[in-house]
Amino acid sequence: MTSMPEKPSPRISEGVRDTAVQRLQEAYAEGHISHEEMDERLHRALTAKAHSELESALASLPAQDAGTTSTIAAAGGRIHRRGAWRVSRHLKVESAFGRVNLDLSQAVLEHPVVDIELQLGTGRARITVPRDATVDVEGLNTGWKDLDYKPGRHSRPGGPTIRISGVMGFGKLRIRHARRGPDTDR
The missing domain is CATH 1.10.8 (Helicase, Ruva Protein; domain 3)
Known part of the structure; x- marks a missing residue:
């Protein structure tokens, strides 16, 4: 046979x-x-x-926990993350009065999809995403100010998807794609 x-x-x-x-x-x-x-x-x-x-x-590596949620919070003042910081699968950002600046362009994105939940009162927020990222803002509720986002020209299949949801009170959210890729010297 x-x-x-x-x-x-x-x-x-x-x-x-x-x-x-x-x-x-x-x-x-x-x-x-x-x-x-x-x-x-x-x-x-x-x-x-x-x-x-x-x-x-x-083999024999510790299992990854895909369900972790990290929270960055500040009542007043600034929330600022940039460089090679690790971004969990779910990131919650809470700020009552301060400014928020999240730069994901050089961050360690361990998952193909990252969910960022914003709970912001007043103040401005800026999120810089990787050059090849796709951004989804369907779950975001903006209060008084409009969202400032123009889809990147360099988004392509295979890049990370950044889903932004939550509530923006009186502040303005600006989302931009990085001008250069993560491997390019500045």
């Missing part, structure tokens, strides 16, 4: 490979694996042809 040939495994997408590399780098930064082990696992992840090979590179 002859056996049927196995179906070839589907190709590993760059997004899946990038996520695996990020998980390995985080595991190293958090002390779960040694430098030598990270190098060896990165090599396996970057050269993997099948999903099983990629999974073996991630």
